[in-house]
Amino acid sequence: MKLTVLKEFLNESIQHVNKAISNKTTIPILTGIKIDVDSSGMTLTASDTDISIQSFIPMEKNDLQVIDLKQSGSVVLPSKFFVEIIRKLPAQHVEIEVKEQFQTIIRSGSSEIQLMGLDPEEYPIMPGIEESKRIQIPSDVLKTMIKQTSFAVSTSEATPILTGILWTIANGKLKFIACDRHRLASRETSIDTEEGFVLNNVAISGKTLNELSKILPDQNVLIDVVFADNQVLFKMSSILFYTRILDGTYPDTSKLIPQSYQTQLVVQTDDLVDAIDRAYLLSREDKSNIVKLVMRDDQTIEISSSSSELGKVTEDLTTIRLTGELLRISFNSKYMLDALKVMDSEQIHIGFTGAMQPIIIRPDENASLLQLILPYRTTG
Amino acid sequence: MKLTVLKEFLNESIQHVNKAISNKTTIPILTGIKIDVDSSGMTLTASDTDISIQSFIPMEKNDLQVIDLKQSGSVVLPSKFFVEIIRKLPAQHVEIEVKEQFQTIIRSGSSEIQLMGLDPEEYPIMPGIEESKRIQIPSDVLKTMIKQTSFAVSTSEATPILTGILWTIANGKLKFIACDRHRLASRETSIDTEEGFVLNNVAISGKTLNELSKILPDQNVLIDVVFADNQVLFKMSSILFYTRILDGTYPDTSKLIPQSYQTQLVVQTDDLVDAIDRAYLLSREDKSNIVKLVMRDDQTIEISSSSSELGKVTEDLTTIRLTGELLRISFNSKYMLDALKVMDSEQIHIGFTGAMQPIIIRPDENASLLQLILPYRTTG
Known part of the structure; x- marks a missing residue:
């Protein structure tokens, strides 16, 4: 194998595939990046067995010669050093x-680097994928859907299936659900x-989808x-x-989700985020994150938190609309902030069915996004 | 104590004094920020006993009323929560x-926060300082001098005096020296x-001076x-x-520093930094940081490093001037990069007195800054 490639293209490809390299891998060949070069271009591959990423560099792009190929071939290069040194090479070629x-x-320029490569024959073969089930989705929509749900996946390895985002497709709707037993985020x-x-019961690791999100183009491409x-x-x-589909059956x-609301x-949205953020600061010191919402009348709600050591935060908020029974309810302020921050809507609608029933948060005019938080049982 | 103060001024003062708060303090009152208010203004104080910082907020500034005083007084407030909540308050007042x-x-606005304050009488009194020995130095010069020397202080608590920067004054020159037994940085x-x-034997903690540096104004004020x-x-x-002066006698x-050079x-500077940076990347993987410099002839030097596991980096560099005996010398590439990065000079001068003698690095046209690195004893 022998070629010259433009540093900028090589570097971009390396940055992409490098997201699949795990520091924890016990398989030595997977600490490397595989490079395959033939007359069509250069392919870089990296994998941690859960995720595999391939990036392709064409021979030319927009009339610019990207690769000058002398001899085809393959090699696996140690990723950690390779990633850093390529970025720092002195010349464009x-x-x-x-x-x-x-x-x-x-x-490159006056630098010469000798690296001990590994045998590409030892590198695992990429999984064959039959193209039977296939959809197209705009990149920006996929990114937003991941952002609006991934924070709600479980971080507990005790229930691996809940560390994933559930994908379902029916009647021309794609729906994401993430749930960690205390909260649920869904977007369709x-x-x-x-x-x-x-499509049923396809759960993909939330962490993996966040990695994918970093690679997805910002533009509206399919x-x-x-x-x-x-x-x-x-x-x-x-x-x-x-990426692999998580084993197990995702719970129903x-x-x-309640069908009707009592209140x-x-x-x-901003006012509520700011008020809860201040109450959260104090509740966090108590390690409880508990914040209380009291509806005083149909125009005023009070957000408060208290810490036996530090003191108390009290926030008054004017409602835009409040209908139904006046409630007192306590919840995890961190969960509420996570949910509110992905709302993307000036006003939000919160539905209650009682002090011990799930709280449902939605953008005021958009039914495609829903966040659910279970309240805390507190006294007083 | 009762007053109204502009959030922006209060926040800036808090950020300044907060640098003296230590998470490790065992004295409960020192986890707080002391506030004193009287008709002259508001003074905030924080201390970890090694460093104490006081920041003053005037009653008015440039015709703007900053403080509206209702009643003088003092209190100590728990710093961690106080620092965060003030920044997030909703209103300007x-x-x-x-x-x-x-x-x-x-x-502030519709927020009300109750805090358990502490008794200001329990707060330690600031040290009385006699103004007998006093100098003035431009802020930007002091910042630069700290930057050019502080990285070379020892991090070992075994020799506390070497964790400081030595200040000496004689013949109208202020000189900083930092030395960790492997390298030395000096600037006058x-x-x-x-x-x-x-002024003799005044050593001030390098860490403390770095904290000071963050507060020092960028402008050329005295x-x-x-x-x-x-x-x-x-x-x-x-x-x-x-801040306190470190105990002990700073070594001579x-x-x-050699008086004459063999080579x-x-x-x-940039070329050398880039070349050593690439060699450093590889040497770091071997945990040795060793890089070799070989003078091939008076126009070319070679910088190289090698790792038994990964391979080798070789860099060719064209000299601007090379006089004296051609040497082969090995050194810690991290130390060399630290020294080169504060040079502030397009070209640098490196003086050698033999493969086992100190390496002296200076800006080519400026004798006020000097960096010294001891070479490594290596074979080959």
């Missing part, structure tokens, strides 16, 4: 030459699917998502992102 | 009222002093520095920064 026993020489969007296209038996493949223009959460509150 | 048993009410500057003004028996006071326009480092090298 990087020559990579693989010699016997995978010894690799990287030249319309997608173009064939008549009768249904991403192909291919579902296989135990793998999902996200196809971007020059990147393939493979549909019954958690309905509409407030300015 | 903050009312602070101290009631019985130092219970404190903070009001001319200052206006009385005839015969001498800072008063007052030296007492075991304390130094830095006086800025509205801030007093007290003057004999470490002298001048190179472009």
Whole structure:
């Protein structure tokens, strides 16, 4: 293998695939990045077995020669050092030459780096994915859906399935659900699917989807998502992102969501975020995060928290609308802030069905996003 | 105590004094910030016994009323929560009222915060400083001198005096020295002093001076520095920064610096930094940080590092000037990078007196700054 490649392209590809490298891997070959070069271009691959990322560098782009190929071939290079050194090379062009026993020489300007490469034959083969189940979704919509749900996945390895975001598709709607037993986040969007296209019980690690989010382009381009038996493949223009589907059956959460409300509150989102944020500061010192909401009348609510050591925070808030029974309810302020911060709406609607029933938070004019928080049982 | 103060002024003062709060303090009252208010203004004080910082807020500034005083008084408020909540208050004005048993009410907009204050009588009194020894130094010069030397102080508590920067004054020159037994950084500057003004053996913690640096204004304003028996006071326009002088006698480092050189090298600073940075990346993986410099001829030097596991980095560099015997020398690349990064000069001069003798790095045209690194004894 011998070629010259533009540093900028190589560096961008490395940054993408590097997200799949785990520091914890016990498989030595997976600490490396695999490089394959042939007459079509250069492919970089990295994997931690849960996630695999491939990035492709074309021979040329917009009439710019990106790669000057001398000889095809493959090698695996130790990722940690490779990632850092490529970024710091002095010249625009990087020559990579693989010699016997995978010894690799990287030249750029007056720098010469010799690296001990590994045998690419030892590198695991990417999973074959049948393209039977396949959807398209705009990149920016996918990013937003991940942001609006991923924070609510469980971090407990005791229930691995709840560390994932559940994807379901039915009647032309794609829905994400994340739930950690104390709160639930759900978001849906319309997608173009064939008549009768249904997807059930596909849960993908929330952490993995956050990694994917960092690679997804900000522009409104369509991403192909291919579902296989135990793998999902996200196809971007020059990147393939493979991840496995979590084992197990995702619990039915549909019954958690109340069908009607006893009390309905509409407030300015920013005002509520700021008030709860201040109450949260104090409640955090007590390690409880408990904040209390008291509805004084249909125009005023009071947000408060107290710490036996420090003192008390009291916030008065004017409602936009408050109908139904006046309630006193306590909840985890951190969970409420997480939910409010992804609302993307000037006003929000909060529905209550009693002091011990789930609290439902929605943008005032948008039914596609829903956040649920279980209240705390407190005295007084 | 009762007053209203502009949030912006209060917040800035809190941020300044908060740098003296230590999480590790075992003295409960020192977890708080002391507030004193009288007809002249508001004074905030924080201390960890090594450092004490006082910040003053005037009644008015540039015709703007900053404080509206209702009643003088003092209180100590728990710093951690106080610092965060003030920054997040909703309105421009903050009312602070101290009631019985130092219970404190903070009001701003529709927020009300009750805090358990502590008795200001329990707070330690600031050290009295006689103004006998006093110099003035421009803030920007002091900042630069700290930056150019503080990285070289020892981090080992085994030799506390070496964790400080030594200040000496003689013949109208102020000199800083930092030394950790493997390297030395020194910088001097001319200052206006009385005839015969001498300062010896004043070592101030490098960490403390870095904290001071964050508070020092960027502009070219004069800072008063007052030296007492075991304390130094830095006086800025509205801030007093007290710190103690380290116990012990600072070692004599003057004999470490060679008087003449066997080999002298001048190179472009950026080129050398970049080359050593790449070699450092590899040497770091071996945990040795060892980089080798080989002078091939008077126009070319080679910088290299190697790791038995990863490979080798080789860098060729063209000299601007190289006179004397051609040497091979090894050194700690991290130390060299630390020294080069504070050079502030396009070209640098490196003096050698042999492969096992100190390496001296200076800006090419400026004798006020000097960095010394001891080489490594290596084979080959």
